């Protein structure tokens with residue numbers, strides 16, 4: 001079977017799963033949200049990373065159907081957790097460029113919220129800088145519509161693409177995610193420390209929150225806290241977890 005056929009079957013056979021990685025506030029020390037990360041539970045190969053199949057989903061356009069499944073599943077899970085008594089958390093979902101450009105994106109997002117009863121402020125959509133530079137006018141319109149729905153918007157992998165600072169000012173962005181490539185050596189490389197400082201100041205001056213990704217050590221956490229970063233995400237606190245393990249971690253940390 002070709003990979004494409006296998007992926008089509010995976011969706012039909014419900015072989016995709018979401019794992020959830022907690023995001024920690026450096027102000028309160030509490031879990032305030034999570035990022036939904038797609039995995040493929042392959043019958044023979046076990047858990048397959050999205051790095052291996054997202055590019056093909058994008059090429060074939062299947063990312064729209066799979067992305068819809070991700071959106072619905074993540075919203076349903078967040079809604080179920082709240083109904084089960086977990087504190088309100090914000091669920092971040094990755095949007096690929098292709099999904100962002102689909103004509104009925106707003107309708108899909110609205111449907112996901114309606115069908116699951118999730119309040120829009122408990123959903124965050126992660127977009128990349130590449131989205132911002134393609135067809136700016138459409139990007140502005142789409143982001144404004146999402147913002148009007150009450151959804152949070154974050155920029156993923158910030159600093160690795162080609163965003164113009166003037167776009168940041170013109171778009172309704174709530175949060176910047178500092179890419180893990182700048183976090184890795186933040187304690188030893190003065191250039192990375194300077195970049196993180198600049199991104200944190202930029203974000204705060206534009207009234208945005210700043211989260212650092214790929215935090216693997218306490219030293220990195222302390223450094224980021226000292227620099228005024230708002231939130232962290234990374235293996236230091238937790239790897240992405242299956243739903244039940246994530247819920248247990250939240251209950252344990254209450």
Ligand code: G
Pocket residue numbers: 036037038049050051054067070094095096240
């Ligand atoms: O854990 P990690 O291997 O999960 O993710 C690898 C890459 O796949 C990252 O770039 C991440 O943004 C992307 N990714 C993970 N889940 C999704 C998803 O649901 N949709 C899209 N478009 N990308 C995802």
Ligand code: G
Pocket residue numbers: 021037094156157180213214215216233234235236240
């Ligand atoms: O592209 P995006 O930022 O959405 O993808 C996040 C990716 O980073 C996922 O593959 C996720 O599993 C991975 N990740 C999350 N925390 C860490 C970490 O602390 N270290 C490393 N190396 N990767 C991480």
Ligand code: MN
Pocket residue numbers: 035094126156
């Ligand atoms: Mn992401």
Ligand code: NA
Pocket residue numbers: 156157158177179180213
């Ligand atoms: Na990222």
